Amino acid sequence: MIKVLTVCGLGQGTSLILKMNVETALNEKNIKADVEHMDVSAASSTPADYVVTSSELADSLKDHSGKVVIVKNYFDMEEINQAVEENFTSS
């Protein structure tokens, strides 16, 4: 099972929205994943395979061991599906 973090500035609102849509996209592709939402500073010290966030916050996460995946429009399932398809491999 892969470990995915969805990240926003506070870890309360927008990262939870992103988690919901990322889980939907992963389910569709039958990729089994544990998706957790959190703020940037918590994410920096949490190991994961993938970190999904906005371009605004990606810079603060560039040292993360996981692959950073950027989503521009959190409500565009086409973009999120495509980001998952291009970046995620199931394991």
Added chain:
Amino acid sequence: MKFLDDSLLKFDQEVATPEDAIRLAGGVLLEEGTIDRQYIEAMIQAYHENGPYFVLAPAIAIPHARPEDGVHEASVSCIHLKEPVSFGHQSNDPVKLIFGLGAASSQEHVELLRKLTRVLNNQEYVKRMEQASSFEEFSKIFRESDIT
């Protein structure tokens, strides 16, 4: 939970700055009694500290702070702007719709976000919100889309 009831909507509003827009969205929640005044300042502070990342999609901003900044009930307001305002986001500016989020730590908060996500994932609804020409037309979209 207070989810985009008529009393939480404001149509055709004029603001000069992103801060004004956030204050307006937070002010509606304050009037409804779902947040404390300090939560609004925390929303603005979050914008100044973390930048405009909460402009989540073209024309859509969802400012919020933490539950401990003063939230009594999971709630969301929506401000429709007469003229869009720029938050400084790389790809999603300018903003026309501001969803003020009272972020609670309850299960209701999760349900509220699920409902909001379901509405905003629908690009047809979003287009109609942006292009609405009256409060009635604007409000109707949320009644149709209110999936319980």
